[in-house]
Amino acid sequence: MDDAAADRCEECGSPLPTPAKVGRRRRYCSDTCRSAARRGRRRAENVSALTAGPCATDIAGHSCGRTARFAIVLNRRETRLCDTCYETALDFLVSQGVSASDVRTVRLTDRDTAQPQPPAQTQQQTEALVRPPTRRRPxxxxxxxxxxxxxxxxxxxxxxxxxxxxxxxxxxxxxxxxxxxxxxxxxxxxxxxxxxxxxxxxxxxxxxxxxxxxxxxxxxxxxxxxxxxxxxxxxxxxxxxxxxxxxxxxxxxxxHGSTESQEPVYEDGLLRLNSLSAEVHVVGKPLQLTPIEFRLLNCLVRNAGKVQPFEHLLATAWSDPGGQASTRVKFAVSRLRRKLDATPLGGDAIVSARGIGYVYRAPSTARPTADTETPRLGHGHAGRILDILNNRENT
The missing domain is CATH 3.40.50.2300 (Response regulator)
Structure with a gap:
């Protein structure tokens, strides 16, 4: 590997921070890139398991018998289906109002047509092959x-x-x-x-x-x-x-915000949110939310740092695209904040943009210096963010 490549992040290609005098050479520019690379390796490890098998449909003791071509993952349960049963299952999920964000579909690979395994490679070469692009086309x-x-x-x-x-x-x-x-x-x-x-x-x-x-x-x-x-x-x-x-x-x-693909699991150091299983954990402890509260929090954290208008939150949490009742959002966010106040994350993680909507601020990862006091766990900076938003509105 040449010197130019050695000075860049293996995930996004950005220049690496100044290396420490001791310890191993840095491979990633941030924890985000390190996590993205780890997820890419896990996806690559799971590819071999995504091969076709028998369709899982069984009605009154009679199995479908056809070859499964798709896998549907819902609530962490995987069901493998043939083309016909797959279409029927999707029609049923839509008719029942199951959110698309809770469902993941995978096209299976036929064992007979699967590509042969490549020859052994170095770890770095393998990671370069399986690593997803940092930005993809919409x-x-x-x-x-x-x-x-x-x-x-x-x-x-x-x-x-x-x-x-x-x-x-x-x-x-x-x-x-x-x-x-x-x-x-x-x-x-x-x-x-x-x-x-x-x-x-x-x-x-x-x-x-x-x-x-x-x-x-x-x-x-x-x-x-x-x-x-x-x-x-x-x-x-x-x-x-x-x-x-x-x-x-x-x-x-x-x-509608970023066009980047979203991972099912969101993590920012304190909060872990799984869109597929509708589970939320704060510092490893589960947080019990109603479906509306979960959809609100999911929308806010997936657009962290960006103000989400009342209308968009109504459309997301209540499926009411033309809704005007911002009071519903305010009451739901108030309940959500009370639940977050009982955790190390704190209710101040959700900041109000007066007259517009709400914004989620991920925990600060900045390291303290001699000129700054040690940052506390959570969102002590939320008041400053609110002042900035209010000043922008006034100007």
Whole structure:
């Protein structure tokens, strides 16, 4: 390994801090990169287990018998299903209102077509192969029955916008793909075979807050009002220039925050939150939350440092995209703060942005110096953050 590579983080490629005079050479620039690399190694170790087997469906003592092609993980339980049973299971989960953030799907590898194991490599070479990219391209799912339009978008969006593109030809398939694959953005037509785009969006909104843009030839004002009322983030009438489409897509993605993929488990030193199992631990001790409190906390910590407006919290925790009752959010956050006050994290971890919403501030990891007092466990800096937010609002 050359000297230039030795001076950079093995996870993100950033320059490493000044090395200590004693001890082993640093490999990562921060604890975040070290944790990301560890998760990557664990995923690589689990790849060999994700191979196809028999479908787990069993009805009245009669097993399906087909080969499983997908695995669905829900509440830490894995179920392996064939294509047909997989689609049926997804339709059932959507109909029952199970949140997409609680479900993880994995496409299984056929043992007969699995790639042979590579020759033995050094540990550093192996980590470089399995390490996920620090930034990935946003994923866009287009639900469109016009093959010509879909083909054109499949060429233009990756080339001009740098997006990963996938396509579904009808409403039912698109709904399942949007639910299971969790894209960063959905482009949705209204006139679709089977269930139309309005119904697709209504069902999707009951289980997911993924950004959705209607891209349709229907230009009636009534269609626009119905589409936006159903929960669409934008309504675009075809034809449209590629430049304008890309600008609107970028705006919607910015409004919804980061497009980075999220790990099921969030950790910041004090708080550990598992989105799949809906479990929260503070310093290793479980924290009992109601479903609404968990969804609020999950939304806040996944967007740590960014103010979440009342409207977005209503849409996330109560599935009420057009809600105006900020009082509901305030009361729920008040209850959540009281529970956090009984932990080392403290209720001040959730800071109020007056008149706007709330923001979660992760615990400070700064080391004390001779000129500063030793930071206490938790969020003693929340008052200063609130002052900054208030000053910004006044200016």
């Amino acid at each position: 994923r866009v799912l287009m639900i469109e029955d016009d093959e010509t339009v879909a083909t054109a978008m499949g060429i233009l969006l990756p080339r001009r916008g740098g997006y990963e593109f996938s396509h579904a030809r009808d409403g039912s398939t698109g709904l399942r793909e949007a639910y299971a694959q969790r894209p960063d953005l959905v482009l949705l037509d209204i006139m679709l075979p089977g269930i139309d785009g309005i119904e697709v969006l209504r069902r999707l909104r009951s289980v997911s807050d993924v950004p959705v843009i209607f891209l349709t030839a229907r230009s009636d004002d009534q269609d626009l009002v119905i589409g936006l009322a159903a929960g669409a983030d934008d309504y675009i009438v075809k034809p449209i220039s590629v430049t304008e489409l890309l600008a609107r897509m970028a705006r919607v993605l910015r409004r």
